[in-house]
Amino acid sequence: MTRSDQAAPLGGVSPATTRVMNLAHFLTQSARRLPNAIGFVWGERQWSWSELEARVDAMADALVSRFGVRKGDRILVQSSNNNQMFESMFACFRIGAVWVPTNFRQSPDEVAFLAQASGARGMICHAAFPAHAVACQQAAQLDFVIAIGSADFGPDYDVIVEVHLGKRAESPPIFRDDPCWFFFTSGTTGRPKAAVLTHGQMAFVITNHLCDLMPGTGPSDASIVVAPLSHGAGVHQLVQVAHGVKTILPAAEKLDVAAIWQLVERWKVSNLFTVPTILKMLIEDPSVDRFDHSSLRYVIYAGAPMYRTDQKRALAKLGPVLVQYFGLGEVTGAITVLPPHLHSQEDGPEARIGTCGYDRTGMQVEIQDEAGREVEAGTTGEICVIGPAVFAGYYNNPDANAKAFRNGWFRTGDLGHRDADGFIYITGRASDMYISGGSNIYPREIEEKILAHPDISETAVLGVPDPVWGEVGIAVCVTREGVAASSIDLRAFLEDRIARYKLPKAVIFWDAMPKSAYGKITKKMIREELERRGELPVFGETENA
Template identity: 35%
Template sequence: MYMTQGLHRSMQQRPQQVAIRYEGKETTYAQLGDRVARLAGALRQLGVQDGDRVAMFSMNSARYIEYYMAVPWAGAVLNPVNIRWSAAEILYSFEDSATSVLIVDDHFKNVAATVAADCKHIRHVIYAGDGETPPGMLSYEALIADAAPIADRFRHGDDLAGIFYTGGTTGFPKGVMLSHSGLLSSASNAIMFGLTGRDARVVMVMPLFHLAMFSSVNIQMMVGGSFIAVPSFDPAALLQTISDTRATEMLLAPTMFQMLLDWLDHNPERAASLDLTSLTHLRYGASPMSLPLLQRARAAFPRAGFAQGYGMTEMSPMVTVLGPEHHNEESLASGRMGSVGVPVFTVEIRIVDSQGREVPRGTVGEIAARGPGVMLGYWNNPKATAEAIRDGWMHTGDGGYMDEDGFLFLKDRIKDMIISGGENVYSAEVENALASHPDVAQNAVIGVPHKKWGEAVHAVIVPKPGTQPTLESVQAHCRTRIAGYKIPRSVELRESLPTSSVGKVLKTELRKSHLR
């Protein structure tokens, strides 16, 4: 398996199929293949050798998708940059990975220039914007125009395909090394589960640096579908794009779904002018979605089949899928809709205790997974690699249990579990109870220090407009849904929750104000 395999297939089988739609311009697979081969040629002319790292620091665009194919075509290694990082975090990742070439767009050209000047490894900065090329940078379009297309280097199998940095909120990020075969085997699961097809028109609105979106690129390259690149998330603009392009698929984080649904509720006249009936596949991931929010989404998009993917960067990224056949009233009644589904075809899962021993079905433990998608390791960090991968099993750090039929239920990140008076409290369970409170728009639950109990359950709530939920109302609501020791002992109201670029709530930020 090799990263450009799907592109070669689509160039051969569907050369005139539209591969990318971006800002009113369409690129066919034949045109995409030519631009990728030329960009790869330009990179080799700049001195990029097999295994060299090439970074992309950009909003979503057609050029980002070209980057994802051109770098492996040139035999090099991908290093997409988290657009929410500070300059110090970006510089660290470049120094750590010895990145030699940086591609940057208009949004980040100033930060990129500063970081590149401070990084001893960066040899070239390529400007992939639409304005005048800044001093000291090379023009992306000029490089493609002047370079001759080259043959694919065909790095494959266990060759390093990309370094995907994770974390950065509790220390410097770790570089996850992923192989060609790991990434392609992971992407193939979406096809085997029937979650897409060759006539797909996929809106790509989550940040493309995120592995879930790169996986979507790989999936569509394999089937020959079309990408609709959207620079950033804006509910009104996104819905208009769906209506205009007759998009069929989309992947969103739960927080994005909430903002989309809130916009539809608050703008009924504009919503009525949109045609969203083309949507047939809606996927959600990056963090758990509460059942009340999922029910709202299903009601808003009744023609679409919903699917959830659970995964992590270290698994390339897919681990489980809960498909459309389990998003129905029967699965709601049985509780299955509250699971993250079953292992994908290329992944094996087991639930283990602190000693790595498998626990009985229904018992909460740590989720461990193995398969071809397991990372090669953490870049320059053998200690962390040895802690995470044991006997071929990736220890995820997520707590959960498996039922008798093999459905996986997430409980919490192991590090986010609250231990109050000796009892384990899983924050996700409390958050799900709070989500159905009539005055709660969003919420997050953390443990805060308590003299008597060690930790106490603390709820951080974003109220719905015009409401003011109290501790008493929150406790009364939860008391009918969860055990007494799980009920929040304190409540904090906020205008918003701190989130990552893909919508994950940053609980480390919420805890800071409660540290002793």
């Protein structure tokens, strides 16, 4: 028997009609099992699981009965980390609405674009961002705005919760492909796009995270937040709720390293999620030695590969607790994993230096050429992935979807290779690679060599136009504290470490690197800062060094 693509699937059930659990039920389950246990801590305030459940029920009821929100409506959330933002995720999920968190450090115009692009019906906005609320109302003609705190642009979130306490909105039926979260990309190569995450996809992601990143995690554990809840940290905290793990939210909006370590000691924190640049700050601050962090079992980092020198310092300070994963927002982090036992502090064959690990459970990864064919081990190509963690596509953006998918595979835009044992190595973003004299140059390789210099703390290498070679590399560096840039001859240091055609043609020193709201160093931001400073080199007819 043959079956066309238009025929009913075997078993007669399609993904669109497959009922799944509403993700907000994870909170309900924890509240039932652990009603009086601490679920959330923010500064000196604490909420039990049953209190969180009641507050989420109240806001969900208000969204439906007072503001008329229905399944599928998008709710934009503009706020720094707080308990209300955390609760708003579950309130939206509970009634089948779509949670649309922003990068709260974006400008009013940038957030207004997100409101318009997502088709937001309403907004929850912290009182500290009145201009954002006004811009979004004008751009998207919102039906309502709720203020976190006292503000002129809308009623107070906590007052609404108080009025509706004890009420519970009915949850509509939820199906596998129903959207729950618009996860906006960071827009490193253009305007942000809304990646559509679904209830069924995210249920798999949560299970996968618990399996691959933090096995054995449960109610006796605690997790600390060191990044905005709008993106990866929000996914991580949703995972904690699923297993009744208390969330510790620092009181300060900005990263206070000493306060983080103090909270780790006080609450016996067992896991945290962060990005390499923030982990670097955590382990290089003197406060890491003042507080007890022996409770840590999993220090999970993602968002970018961690440079080997930083990795070794972290292992020396924290012990064998590092977990690396590679994954974009579009795959909700679930592409590869490198667990603690595969993080080696000593260099050598067993260290597999530079790897981001192997395929995540239930996911399939291939290194493909430009035609979509899998390449041999050791050959560089584009990292592509299929599996239940892959998002449903970009909202209302058919052109982006056409570019992102090929033969069912999601194209990450990252270049890399796989070794004979199945471990994957990221070379860099396809957009970061440059071609000099006909040779492909991958900045990641050069950056690793630069950071082997004992006096250099951070670096970024990017390609710039050159009339002779097409493109050449420049290196932007930050020295370690107390070291004068004039004392470093980087090209001499690199001469015996990399091929001459890979040597940066220019080296620029800055006091600090610009970083995104999520602690990442992006080539787009480096290039923009070079242009702003007037330091972007213009090369003439000279020989390649």
